[in-house]
Structures are given as structure tokens and as C-alpha cells.
Amino acid sequence: MAGHPGSADPLSPRAKLAVTAGKAAAAVSRAAGRGSGSVIGGKVALRLDPELLGRLATHLDVVLVSATNGKTTTTRLIAEALGAAGPVVSNALGANMPAGITSALAGGSEARFGVIEVDEKYLAGVARDVDPKAIALLNLSRDQLDRAGETRMLAEKWREGLAGSKAVVIANADDPLVVWAASSSPNVVWVAAGQEWKDDAWSCPACGGVMQRPGDDWFCGECGFRRPAPSWALSGDYVLDPHGSAWPIHLQLPGRANKANAASSAAVAAVFGVPPQVALERMYQVQAVAGRYDVVQFQGRDLRLLLAKNPAGWLETFSLIDPAPAPVVLSVNARGADGTDTSWLWDVDYTRLAGRPIFVLGDRKLDLAVRLEVAGLDFRVCETLDEAVQIAPPGRIETIANYTAFQDLRRRVGN
Amino acid sequence: MSMSDNSLRLVWVYPDLLSTYGDQGNALVVERRAQQRGLQVERYDVRSDQPVPTSGDIYLIGGGEDRPQRLASERLRRDGGLQRAVGNGAIVFSVCAGYQILGNEFINDLGQREPGLGLLDVVSTRGEGERCVGDVLGDIDPQLGLPELTGFENHQGITHIGPGSRPFARVRLGKGNGTGDGTEGAYNGTVFGTYMHGPVLARNPLIADLLLKLALDVNALPPTDDRWYEALRGERIAAAQQPA
Structure with missing residues (x-):
């Protein structure tokens, strides 16, 4: 589904019509005072051309970001970091299902990078559609159990969806569910980003054994599934890169979790040749994200x-x-x-x-x-x-x- | 058993497997209401690689996902501690996946019939239709002398009650056991099961008091200031009656 080889312009006449119709619907929605219009615009466009999302992404280096928590902020941090290497289009307002993503990409025809937050439930499908270069997986935990279903099932869907992906997966080595989901992928960069919440991973996602968690380590005593050796790590106020260099984190955003998001973002930026020092300096620009921390x-x-x-x-x-x-x-x-x-x-x-x-x-x-x-x-x-x-x-x-x-x-x- | 030494042993069974839907709130509510009555509460959180103590007064079990439910049932059957505790007269209050485990049989994550502990005379299957999700309003068995039941259900199970157990409640709104006859939960002797989350004892503190009275073998407990519980109950009972 990724792109149309041989065509110089990735957007067919039908896709262009879909983009125009989507923009018109978004304008109507804004005029009617019903929000930014990004979701309705994307819905109209996707109905006219169901493969539009994939086609909009063909000229971009796409990064997908998914997690239970921190995906909007991390998307902003990565977008800021990759701005050092070229123009970025992003669904910065957190419209993270296929319609909202389509709408965001339709507005970025000049961009080199597409940095896209994806709702956990849609990650596998979006990863199929847009052929991403990198996928950042931060954490998985219980959330909206009345409709999102079970946390381990989400990890299972990620695992299946990532099995055939050519993307570099940047994954949190400290979250057993994320590790289990990511380890189906051939190309993983492990980041020791920490995870304060542990109550969704006492049971081994691979075999169901009881997880042992001495200190920061974790392993299953029954099947041997264990924490992978990370190549990047958050260490206090520093990011440690694969060469062992420590880079200071300067953020306006508060809290340990945002330092972890910065560490993952630096690892993503490195995939595209942006050095950690440059990436982390640029992340300082990020203040509030959609009102959060304001x-x-x-x-x-x-x-x-x-x-x-x-x-x-x-x-x-x-x-x-x-x-x-x-x-x-x-x-x-x-x-x-x-x-x-x-x-x-x-x-x-x-x-x-x-x-x-x-x-x-x-x-x-x-x-x-x-x-x-x-x-x-x-x-x-x-x-x-x-x-x-x-x-x-x-x-x-x-x-x-x-x-x-x-x-x-x-x-x-x-x- | 406990009144003499003024202590209450509260066992929270398998939090590593069956604590996904906030049901540990039931343990917090029982603990708090026991302390308000001057009891010393000893709480034991028992992981599924540890033996279940047999000398507890009240055992609480929560809901969980399908695979953890199978693992919990296997480990509880192998351990045998919970059955021995019930033989010693202990009280057990279970929710959702935990409720199914206490029965004779349920359908596991592999689609197979999984034996339970046989502490309740119920058999659970999986419904074909939509998941039952939403606020529930019901009437608890009048023999238990408790006010209306309010809770939140989120399950796909269907639980049939055999002659050895009684329905815990009859629903006015919501699905409950999902059998279409309006029953919700089941109990016999000192063993209780329900599909209600919320958590159910935060929504229905007098059920927590019933468990305490059974454990202490008393007919009444000193009163507590329940105004926030009452306010919440009033709101949720009214909300259940609103058309969706």
C-alpha cells in the first residue's frame, strides 16, 4: 500500500481532489465553531480516497510515536529535534487517529519529515499504511478499560503489526510490555527510559510467569524473557548515547517522564543523523504542549x-x-x-x-x-x-x- | 476468631493477575471501615507465586484480563489455600474474573472450558453479543438486608447459577449475570461473587460492613460518617436511570 512507484507526483488526481474536499470540510467545520476541523477534514478526505494516508506519506520520512502516556509531548520533542535536518509536518494537536493524521499530512506538502502521534489501537494499521522509517514506543499501561480493551492485547497487536516492518523501532527497555511488542521487529534501538508504573507488567507477556524485578532490572523466572541491554539511557538529567557520552537535558517541561521522552526523542533524531547535542538543545524550545504544563x-x-x-x-x-x-x-x-x-x-x-x-x-x-x-x-x-x-x-x-x-x-x- | 485479639486479617489475592479494574479499591474500603471500627487490620497482598495463607478472615479477589484469569485459576487450584481457608470459615468476596474462578467452570482465553475452584455453584460461558458495559442498578437478595446495589459492569461473561448458590442481586438496569433472567452475582455461605466494579464496595459500603460482620460474627457495627458514599450512591443510582 506504500506509494506508487514510477509516478513522479505521489498524489493522483483523485487524491488531490480528496485533499481539497477535506480542506473544504475543515473550513466549514471551523466556520461553524466546531473545533479545528482537522478530524472532519481528514474523514471526508479518507472517504473519497481510502489510500490517501499512504500516498500523502510517500514523499516523507515518517516517524510514528505511540504510547499510553507522553505521545503528544514526545511527538513535539521529536518534531523540534528533526527540524534541524529539514521541514517537519506533524499532528501537533494530538488528533491521533487515521482521519486526524491524514488531515495533518495534507497540510505539509513541503515537508521532509512527518512526525506522527498515533493512538495505540491504530498503530499497526497506520504503520502498514505509511511505511515509516522509525517508530517510537514509550510505554503501555491500563487506560480506558471500558472501551480500549486489554493492555496485553494491545501489546500483542503491536507485536503482530511490527513483525514485518522495515522501520527502526525505538523502544523503552524498562517496560516489559513494550519490549515484548517491539522484539518481533528485526531492527530495535533500546532506550532505558524508565517506567514508574509497574502494575501492568507483573505477569510475563511471553509465558505468563511471574516477573522478577530486582532494582531497575526485570526478567521472567520461567521463560527467560528479560530486559534487553539498552544502547541509550536516561540517567538523571542526562541522556547517555550508544558511545557512552552523557548529554545534558535542558527542558522547560517538568518531570522525570519528560526527561524520558527527551531521551527517546534523541534516539529517534539520531536515526536521521541529528546528533544528540543538537536534538536536545532544540527540545528546550518546547514549552506547553496543547496546554499541558502551561x-x-x-x-x-x-x-x-x-x-x-x-x-x-x-x-x-x-x-x-x-x-x-x-x-x-x-x-x-x-x-x-x-x-x-x-x-x-x-x-x-x-x-x-x-x-x-x-x-x-x-x-x-x-x-x-x-x-x-x-x-x-x-x-x-x-x-x-x-x-x-x-x-x-x-x-x-x-x-x-x-x-x-x-x-x-x-x-x-x-x- | 478475630474480635478477641482485635485484629482482622485481610487477604488481597493475586494483585499481579487480578487487579486490573480498580478492584483493589474493595480492599481499601474494607481496610478503612475496619479501622474506623477500631480493628487492627493486617493486610496481605499475595502474589501468584506465593502460597495463599489459610488463616485469613476476609479474602478479596478482583477482575482481570482473560489470560491472567486462566493463570490465576490454575495457580489457585494448585495452591489449594483459598479452598482450605473457606473450609476454615473464611469470607470471600470476588469480582468479575475472580467471580468466575470461584465457580465450577468458565471459558478461558483459549476458548476452552477451564475448571474453577468450585466454591460457588455457578458455571460461566462467554456471551456472543456485545460486551456488557455501563452503570447497573439492582436489588440485593432481601435475606442479606442491604440497600440497592449500584455498580459498573464491563464483561462478556454469562453465569448460570446452580442449586447450591443463590443470586446475590436482581438487576433493574444493566445485564448482571447476562442470563436474561435478571440475576446478578451469586453467593452461598460466606462466599460471594459479583460482576460489579466501581469498585463495588466503594459504591456499596454496607456490603463491606456485611463482610466485616460475618468475619467478626456480630450483628451490628458502630456507625460511620458515610455522607460521601451516600452522595455518590445517590448520583450513580440517578445516572443509571437516565436514558443513555
């Missing part, structure tokens, strides 16, 4: 906006927020895009917030209230962000929300 002023207070969608994401977020007694606002919804089951709140260790004043909002504030009550924490349930901000004690307010709750907060603060 510090905004609201009612005379500083609020930092943090997105956390699942237990692994909450765990990484707790490790980067200001220490007690910094006030914390938590907001949780359970609309379609969030997953409608809130049971995952009980896999998050909220005792990590002890000592901080906690304010709770969102559609599912009562689920959070019971969760915090059982954790033995003090908290206040609020109807609105305004109310929470008014009663919060001094200090920058750390605002942590899941997907649609985060969109609600951004809208309220005018971000």
Missing part, C-alpha cells in the same frame, strides 16, 4: 495545568508537582473520551498528596471524594474552578485533570 493566571493566582488520564499518568504527575503545602485541584470527568468507568481512581495512590490542601471538582467529583475519604485525606468538594481558586491557600495551584476535565479547565481559564 502556567496560567486566573483570578490573580498562578495555576499550572497538568493532564493525567490514567494511573501511570497520575503517578508521574504526583512526582513533579510542587511539594506540600502547595494547593492541588483535582478534576475528573467520565465522558466518552475519558472512558466511562472511574474504577481506575482506586489504582492511583492519592496518599502521595498528603499534607497538601486538596480541592475536588469535575463531573465525577463524588467518586474522587469517596476515593480521598478512604485514603484518609482532607479535601474540599467544589462546584467550580472559581470556587476552588477562591478558597485555596496561597501558592501556585497545581491543577491535575483527566482528558475532558482538562479541556474544561483550559476553556475556563482562557488557555
Whole structure:
């Protein structure tokens, strides 16, 4: 499905028509105030030409980025790094299913690189369609279990989809599910990027044996499946490259997880000849990503906006927020895009917030209230962000929300 | 057993395999409500390469994915500790995949009939239709003296109850056991099974109290401040009644 050899212009007349029709639909959607229009535009275009995605990608060096957490940020970091080697087109706003990806690529006819975030469930299909040069796999953990299905099944689909791929796979050696998914591929670059959340990989993905995890190592005692030797590693504030050189990470983005994303991004950039020093320097440019990590002023207070969608994401977020007694606002919804089951709140260790004043909002504030009550924490349930901000004690307010709750907060603060 | 030394042994079975849907919240709720009644809680999280202790008071088992469910059933059968604990009078409360494991048989990830532990007289098969996903509202067996059941179901199982067990509840909204007769879950003696997540004991704290009363062999417990539980119950019961 990848391209039409012999044709100088990869876009056939039918594909060009599809791109034009998609742009028209996107313009109508924007004019009607229904969002950026990138998804509707891509849907119209794909309906007119189902192979459009593959054809749009033929003139690009494509990098795919997938994970449960960090894929939007990492896509931005890689796009920034590869900008050193040529123009980049990217679905920077996180529209990561085939329609949104098609729409993003249709806007980048001059680009050399396509850096594309892909939803976990669509990775195998998109990898087939666009013939990527590199695929970055960061982590896999439980997320939206009411509709996404099972985490190990996702790893299985990745594994099947990558088995025939010619791409260089850049994969996290510290996540057993990612290692299992990536090891079907003949060409893997292992990055020791760390993984705080471990509760989806106690069972060996290969044989079902109980995983042993001494220190940072891991292995299955039964079948011998084990952590591969990494060629890249995150080590504190440094990226170690395959030659053993340590390169400092300077990011505006906070937290260990973003350092891990930077390490993976540097390994991707190296595939295209961008040296780690250049790649990491360019990554400093990345500030907020689709509002995430943005510090905004609201009612005379500083609020930092943090997105956390699942237990692994909450765990990484707790490790980067200001220490007690910094006030914390938590907001949780359970609309379609969030997953409608809130049971995952009980896999998050909220005792990590002890000592901080906690304010709770969102559609599912009562689920959070019971969760915090059982954790033995003090908290206040609020109807609105305004109310929470008014009663919060001094200090920058750390605002942590899941997907649609985060969109609600951004809208309220005018971000 | 426990009242004399004021301690409660709470066993969370196989978190490495059966803790995927937030069901460890059930252990947190039982632990908290026991502590609020002045009990010393000793909690044991037992991984599937460790023996299940036989001297626990309350055993909790959660839901999991299809392959971990088969592995858990194999390892629990081989271990035998849970069956011995029930023989000693222990209380078991199980959810979803864990519920199926406690029965006589279920369909495993390979599509084969997998024997369970036989602690509940139920047999589970896999439904052909859509997954049952969503809020559930039901009425718990009146013999147990508990208020309405609220929970969240997410499964494809169909569970038939034999003469040795009783339905735990009847659903008003939702699928429950998926047999079309409105039954949800099953119980006999001190062994309980349900398809409800939520987690179910956070949505229904009086079920947690029932387990504590059975463990302590008492008819009543000191009251607790349940206003957040009550607020959540009210909201979820109303939400279940909203057309989707």
C-alpha cells in the first residue's frame, strides 16, 4: 500500500481532489465553531480516497510515536529535534487517529519529515499504511478499560503489526510490555527510559510467569524473557548515547517522564543523523504542549495545568508537582473520551498528596471524594474552578485533570 | 476468631493477575471501615507465586484480563489455600474474573472450558453479543438486608447459577449475570461473587460492613460518617436511570 512507484507526483488526481474536499470540510467545520476541523477534514478526505494516508506519506520520512502516556509531548520533542535536518509536518494537536493524521499530512506538502502521534489501537494499521522509517514506543499501561480493551492485547497487536516492518523501532527497555511488542521487529534501538508504573507488567507477556524485578532490572523466572541491554539511557538529567557520552537535558517541561521522552526523542533524531547535542538543545524550545504544563493566571493566582488520564499518568504527575503545602485541584470527568468507568481512581495512590490542601471538582467529583475519604485525606468538594481558586491557600495551584476535565479547565481559564 | 485479639486479617489475592479494574479499591474500603471500627487490620497482598495463607478472615479477589484469569485459576487450584481457608470459615468476596474462578467452570482465553475452584455453584460461558458495559442498578437478595446495589459492569461473561448458590442481586438496569433472567452475582455461605466494579464496595459500603460482620460474627457495627458514599450512591443510582 506504500506509494506508487514510477509516478513522479505521489498524489493522483483523485487524491488531490480528496485533499481539497477535506480542506473544504475543515473550513466549514471551523466556520461553524466546531473545533479545528482537522478530524472532519481528514474523514471526508479518507472517504473519497481510502489510500490517501499512504500516498500523502510517500514523499516523507515518517516517524510514528505511540504510547499510553507522553505521545503528544514526545511527538513535539521529536518534531523540534528533526527540524534541524529539514521541514517537519506533524499532528501537533494530538488528533491521533487515521482521519486526524491524514488531515495533518495534507497540510505539509513541503515537508521532509512527518512526525506522527498515533493512538495505540491504530498503530499497526497506520504503520502498514505509511511505511515509516522509525517508530517510537514509550510505554503501555491500563487506560480506558471500558472501551480500549486489554493492555496485553494491545501489546500483542503491536507485536503482530511490527513483525514485518522495515522501520527502526525505538523502544523503552524498562517496560516489559513494550519490549515484548517491539522484539518481533528485526531492527530495535533500546532506550532505558524508565517506567514508574509497574502494575501492568507483573505477569510475563511471553509465558505468563511471574516477573522478577530486582532494582531497575526485570526478567521472567520461567521463560527467560528479560530486559534487553539498552544502547541509550536516561540517567538523571542526562541522556547517555550508544558511545557512552552523557548529554545534558535542558527542558522547560517538568518531570522525570519528560526527561524520558527527551531521551527517546534523541534516539529517534539520531536515526536521521541529528546528533544528540543538537536534538536536545532544540527540545528546550518546547514549552506547553496543547496546554499541558502551561502556567496560567486566573483570578490573580498562578495555576499550572497538568493532564493525567490514567494511573501511570497520575503517578508521574504526583512526582513533579510542587511539594506540600502547595494547593492541588483535582478534576475528573467520565465522558466518552475519558472512558466511562472511574474504577481506575482506586489504582492511583492519592496518599502521595498528603499534607497538601486538596480541592475536588469535575463531573465525577463524588467518586474522587469517596476515593480521598478512604485514603484518609482532607479535601474540599467544589462546584467550580472559581470556587476552588477562591478558597485555596496561597501558592501556585497545581491543577491535575483527566482528558475532558482538562479541556474544561483550559476553556475556563482562557488557555 | 478475630474480635478477641482485635485484629482482622485481610487477604488481597493475586494483585499481579487480578487487579486490573480498580478492584483493589474493595480492599481499601474494607481496610478503612475496619479501622474506623477500631480493628487492627493486617493486610496481605499475595502474589501468584506465593502460597495463599489459610488463616485469613476476609479474602478479596478482583477482575482481570482473560489470560491472567486462566493463570490465576490454575495457580489457585494448585495452591489449594483459598479452598482450605473457606473450609476454615473464611469470607470471600470476588469480582468479575475472580467471580468466575470461584465457580465450577468458565471459558478461558483459549476458548476452552477451564475448571474453577468450585466454591460457588455457578458455571460461566462467554456471551456472543456485545460486551456488557455501563452503570447497573439492582436489588440485593432481601435475606442479606442491604440497600440497592449500584455498580459498573464491563464483561462478556454469562453465569448460570446452580442449586447450591443463590443470586446475590436482581438487576433493574444493566445485564448482571447476562442470563436474561435478571440475576446478578451469586453467593452461598460466606462466599460471594459479583460482576460489579466501581469498585463495588466503594459504591456499596454496607456490603463491606456485611463482610466485616460475618468475619467478626456480630450483628451490628458502630456507625460511620458515610455522607460521601451516600452522595455518590445517590448520583450513580440517578445516572443509571437516565436514558443513555
